[in-house]
Amino acid sequence: MSGLYVICEARGEEFRPATYELLAVARAITAATDGEVTAVVAGPEVALKSKLEGLAHRVLALTAPELTPFSADSWVDALATAIEAGSPRAVLFGEGGRTREVMPRLAARLGAWALSNCVDLRVSGAAAAGAGSVEAGDSGATGGAADGAALEVSRPVYGGKAYVTNLVPADGLLLAAFRPHSFDAGMAPAGLTTAVEEVAAPVAASRVELVERREGGPRKADLTEAAVVVTGGRGMKGPENFGLLEDLAAALEGAVGYSRALVDAGLAEHAFQVGKSGKTVSPTLYIACGVSGAIHHIMGMDTAKVVVAINIDPTAPIFEYADYGVVGDVLQVLPALTEQVRAATS
Amino acid sequence: MRVVVLVKEVPDLEAAVKVTGDGSGLEVEKRRGLNFFDEIAVEAALKLKESHGAVTTAVGASAGAGVEAMRRAVAMGIETPLLVDDPALDGADSLTVARALAAAIALEPADLVIAGKQATDDEAGLVGPMVAEILGLPCATRAIGLEVEDGFVLVTREIDGGEEVVRLPLPALITAEKGLAEPRVPGMAGTMKAMKVQIERTDLATLGVQAHPVLPVAAYRTVGKRPPVKMIEGEPADAAAELVRLLRQEAKVL
Amino acid sequence: MDFRLTEEQEFFQRTVADTVDRMIMPHVEHIDESDEFPMELWKEFTSLGYLGLRYPEELGGMAADTVTSMIFYEELSRASIGFAQSVIMNMLMGTHLVYRWGSDEIKERCLLPALRGEKIATVCFTEDQSGSDLAGTRTSAKKVDGGWVLNGTKNWITNGPLADFATVLATTDPSKGMKALNFFLVEKGTPGFSAGQVLHKLGCRGTVTGELVFEDVFVPDENLLGAEEGKGVVYLGEILNEIRCMTGAMGMGLARTAFDDGLDYARKRVAFGKTIGEFQLIRSKFAEMATEMEAARLLLYKAAWMIDQGEQPKLEAAMAKMFCVETCCKVVDEVTRIYGANGFAHEYGPQRYFRDARFLLYGGGTHEILKNFLGKEILGGKR
Numbered sequence: 001m002s003g004l005y006v007i008c009e010a011r012g013e014e015f016r017p018a019t020y021e022l023l024a025v026a027r028a029i030t031a032a033t034d035g036e037v038t039a040v041v042a043g044p045e046v047a048l049k050s051k052l053e054g055l056a057h058r059v060l061a062l063t064a065p066e067l068t069p070f071s072a073d074s075w076v077d078a079l080a081t082a083i084e085a086g087s088p089r090a091v092l093f094g095e096g097g098r099t100r101e102v103m104p105r106l107a108a109r110l111g112a113w114a115l116s117n118c119v120d121l122r123v124s125g126a127a128a129a130g131a132g133s134v135e136a137g138d139s140g141a142t143g144g145a146a147d148g149a150a151l152e153v154s155r156p157v158y159g160g161k162a163y164v165t166n167l168v169p170a171d172g173l174l175l176a177a178f179r180p181h182s183f184d185a186g187m188a189p190a191g192l193t194t195a196v197e198e199v200a201a202p203v204a205a206s207r208v209e210l211v212e213r214r215e216g217g218p219r220k221a222d223l224t225e226a227a228v229v230v231t232g233g234r235g236m237k238g239p240e241n242f243g244l245l246e247d248l249a250a251a252l253e254g255a256v257g258y259s260r261a262l263v264d265a266g267l268a269e270h271a272f273q274v275g276k277s278g279k280t281v282s283p284t285l286y287i288a289c290g291v292s293g294a295i296h297h298i299m300g301m302d303t304a305k306v307v308v309a310i311n312i313d314p315t316a317p318i319f320e321y322a323d324y325g326v327v328g329d330v331l332q333v334l335p336a337l338t339e340q341v342r343a344a345t346s
Numbered sequence: 347m348r349v350v351v352l353v354k355e356v357p358d359l360e361a362a363v364k365v366t367g368d369g370s371g372l373e374v375e376k377r378r379g380l381n382f383f384d385e386i387a388v389e390a391a392l393k394l395k396e397s398h399g400a401v402t403t404a405v406g407a408s409a410g411a412g413v414e415a416m417r418r419a420v421a422m423g424i425e426t427p428l429l430v431d432d433p434a435l436d437g438a439d440s441l442t443v444a445r446a447l448a449a450a451i452a453l454e455p456a457d458l459v460i461a462g463k464q465a466t467d468d469e470a471g472l473v474g475p476m477v478a479e480i481l482g483l484p485c486a487t488r489a490i491g492l493e494v495e496d497g498f499v500l501v502t503r504e505i506d507g508g509e510e511v512v513r514l515p516l517p518a519l520i521t522a523e524k525g526l527a528e529p530r531v532p533g534m535a536g537t538m539k540a541m542k543v544q545i546e547r548t549d550l551a552t553l554g555v556q557a558h559p560v561l562p563v564a565a566y567r568t569v570g571k572r573p574p575v576k577m578i579e580g581e582p583a584d585a586a587a588e589l590v591r592l593l594r595q596e597a598k599v600l
Numbered sequence: 601m602d603f604r605l606t607e608e609q610e611f612f613q614r615t616v617a618d619t620v621d622r623m624i625m626p627h628v629e630h631i632d633e634s635d636e637f638p639m640e641l642w643k644e645f646t647s648l649g650y651l652g653l654r655y656p657e658e659l660g661g662m663a664a665d666t667v668t669s670m671i672f673y674e675e676l677s678r679a680s681i682g683f684a685q686s687v688i689m690n691m692l693m694g695t696h697l698v699y700r701w702g703s704d705e706i707k708e709r710c711l712l713p714a715l716r717g718e719k720i721a722t723v724c725f726t727e728d729q730s731g732s733d734l735a736g737t738r739t740s741a742k743k744v745d746g747g748w749v750l751n752g753t754k755n756w757i758t759n760g761p762l763a764d765f766a767t768v769l770a771t772t773d774p775s776k777g778m779k780a781l782n783f784f785l786v787e788k789g790t791p792g793f794s795a796g797q798v799l800h801k802l803g804c805r806g807t808v809t810g811e812l813v814f815e816d817v818f819v820p821d822e823n824l825l826g827a828e829e830g831k832g833v834v835y836l837g838e839i840l841n842e843i844r845c846m847t848g849a850m851g852m853g854l855a856r857t858a859f860d861d862g863l864d865y866a867r868k869r870v871a872f873g874k875t876i877g878e879f880q881l882i883r884s885k886f887a888e889m890a891t892e893m894e895a896a897r898l899l900l901y902k903a904a905w906m907i908d909q910g911e912q913p914k915l916e917a918a919m920a921k922m923f924c925v926e927t928c929c930k931v932v933d934e935v936t937r938i939y940g941a942n943g944f945a946h947e948y949g950p951q952r953y954f955r956d957a958r959f960l961l962y963g964g965g966t967h968e969i970l971k972n973f974l975g976k977e978i979l980g981g982k983r
Contacts, residue, residue: 107440108476117468157468165565167561169562214510285593319575324589326578333585340590344590
């Protein structure tokens with residue numbers, strides 16, 4: 001077993017940022033241990049394969065017609081065959097809904113280990129590579145171990161109250177899903193010579209019939225993916241003020257989330273809820289606006305790199321989980337902040 | 347119609363979690379209950395019991411625990427609790443848990459299996475779809491709507507960036523997202539039943555389940571707590587200006 | 601000797617706690633501020649069936665033992681003491697004598713709907729001139745053909761103005777004191793039976809407390825609750841220990857809420873660069889509160905356990921009531937201090953706990969009366 005597979009997932013006409021991050025960490029690891037990076041594209045993503053030029057040693061394009069549009073049954077079948085054929089030591093996925101349909105089933109079919117929510121991957125003995133790791137350190141320092149060394153993969157458990165690092169033996173197959181922004185897409189040099197291999201072998205048809213698909217606007221797609229998330233809580237009072245969140249998010253090219261209090265009160269949609277019963281986000285910058293910081297909420301954002309909290313109550317728990325705090329009425333602070341951000345970034 | 351709900355007992359969100367001195371283990375306070383998303387799954391099953399006369403079973407897999415979650419499911423209205431209780435399930439790999447649950451379900455095949463989207467302890471969301479794969483069932487994750495048709499289920503589910511409606515032939519497995527059903531609060535009669543219920547138990551050997559090896563743990567560590575929060579004083583405009591300066595120059599995220 | 605709850609009781613405790621947290625906790629501030637009986641919450645909560653907790657299964661109950669009942673009262677009282685009072689009135693004092701002595705028709709008409717929450721029950725002891733001193737009861741019952749005619753005014757009646765039926769203590773002969781006291785069932789709509797003034801209380805807000813007025817109220821013979829005339833006090837005595845324990849359990853529930861809030865605050869509130877929980881004098885408060893709560897709980901559950909063993913723990917129940925409530929008053933006081941000035945602010949919980957705790961001093965026997973009783977029993981060597 002050698003080499004790493006990266007499952008390259010796109011949103012629309014562009015790969016998810018996680019795809020580039022995972023390809024980078026895979027290059028860093030294979031540079032240190034030998035083996036190749038294989039970028040796997042399937043179905044609708046095959047058309048985007050030229051964007052992967054130089055980022056992997058090989059692009060494996062799965063072209064069977066059953067793979068378009070995405071269906072878990074067909075993807076599991078196609079990926080299982082590809083993974084068995086290539087025998088990589090690890091397959092890296094970006095965390096997300098599609099990964100959560102495919103990865104566990106692949107693990108069951110292949111008898112592999114599967115881990116969700118990962119934030120760091122490195123060669124055993126090497127320094128932390130993950131930008132989102134709690135030991136967030138010198139990106140790009142992965143390396144220094146011999147081929148065949150174990151991989152170490154880290155993830156939060158118990159809502160981020162602890163982190164566990166697992167050791168993946170060199171002869172085992174690991175399937176791992178990484179939260180967005182876990183790695184720096186520039187952590188390892190690109191410029192590889194990329195071979196492209198197309199596989200058209202037939203795959204199982206989907207047993208699940210798609211009746212209707214309703215895709216939201218861009219804002220909807222962005223929450224778990226966005227590098228900046230602006231979340232509103234009870235302090236926002238009501239929907240009449242949500243424009244303030246959207247303005248700041250727009251200025252930062254980020255997405256808007258809502259706390260459970262607002263969702264439960266019927267003021268915001270569950271699809272935008274950040275927290276235990278909603279979405280887990282892991283952005284570079286997280287701005288909590290009038291969010292008290294109940295543990296349910298913290299579980300959904302604690303792996304954010306930089307956290308800003310704005311709350312009128314100086315004893316609000318959210319400040320314990322923040323890097324920067326502003327005590328004040330969020331309805332007054334937000335417009336001022338948006339103005340400053342616009343001035344600073346224009 | 348037979349509906350099986352997969353239930354997991356998890357520590358309370360508020361439970362204290364401590365890493366033991368040398369980082370070799372975790373101590374988790376023993377305040378446990380039924381997983382948040384499994385409660386929704388239980389409620390969805392109970393709705394089918396009411397609308398379609400479904401017979402409901404809750405299946406769990408655990409090492410020396412799980413009774414609390416089973417009782418909760420019974421208090422809500424599940425008829426039969428079945429617990430795979432085996433020391434080998436302590437810290438077991440997800441695949442072992444999925445194999446145990448699948449084998450338990452196979453004892454009396456179900457028309458529909460409902461699992462929670464994920465458990466609140468590891469938030470991994472692995473076991474449900476694994477069980478579907480092992481049993482060869484079609485699977486739809488993150489269901490927010492469910493209708494039973496003749497031989498099919500029509501599932502509305504959240505996907506990244508939207509929702510979709512899919513039709514699955516029965517038997518099938520779905521995982522419950524928040525919104526699928528609003529879990530009921532058990533009443534006294536259900537609670538009383540749950541206090542007295544005999545929970546049927548089985549183990550891996552009886553089920554003929556082969557454990558998947560456990561992935562070795564290199565270390566546990568507590569969250570490297572963020573440095574103390576830097577509070578920014580002043581009127582909104584001044585505080586906002588200072589915050590932007592810090593985000594640019596110190597945190598370097600703008 | 602085993603001080604632990606059974607696994608089943610622990611499950612019951614967690615289930616009730618969870619129910620209270622989900623269903624009642626979100627409303628506690630509104631109940632206090634509005635001082636209105638939360639009818640919607642009442643319907644939702646009572647539909648769960650807990651009002652029948654201590655009654656037999658054939659009445660829709662759970663035939664719970666006293667320890668299990670105390671667990672319920674304690675968990676319920678973590679939320680709103682006012683709401684808990686209303687609920688417990690239907691579970692215990694307001695329905696017990698109807699259950700014990702009511703005819704089948706009376707049970708069908710009053711008890712069963714009360715246990716489903718469809719009727720609100722109350723019991724009437726207190727009058728303007730008598731509370732602890734039952735022998736001073738002036739409300740009178742005069743024998744007439746086929747029944748009794750009641751006259752008088754009761755005050756401080758929990759649920760009173762809302763009650764669909766009341767169990768009313770009245771004397772059939774004021775010269776005979778305790779030996780002439782009887783309980784009569786009076787239903788809403790009976791001519792001459794009306795609600796008077798509603799009291800405005802310092803705490804326990806949201807439960808409606810006030811006067812009930814009886815002007816030539818005729819009730820038939822079967823409404824005298826009891827096998828024998830003149831035994832009202834004896835029948836009350838059958839549940840007096842349970843009532844005292846229950847009041848103690850309410851104190852324990854309230855003390856726990858206050859304690860938990862205090863703990864949370866002490867861990868978070870920062871002064872002089874550290875959390876206030878790191879200061880010795882604050883730690884000392886927690887050490888004392890925790891110790892006394894532990895002692896109070898042991899007294900309470902021991903007395904309840906004795907009732908379940910068929911004993912009559914008159915002393916232990918009185919001690920438990922008194923000690924649990926005194927501990928509660930101390931804990932809420934200390935927690936307001938831990939909160940500093942915030943303990944005085946309506947935006948925080950402690951001021952409400954502080955107000956609510958005071959009521960428990962009087963319900964179930966004032967501590968002056970209880971001490972007098974205990975001292976007399978102990979010195980008199982009557983045991």
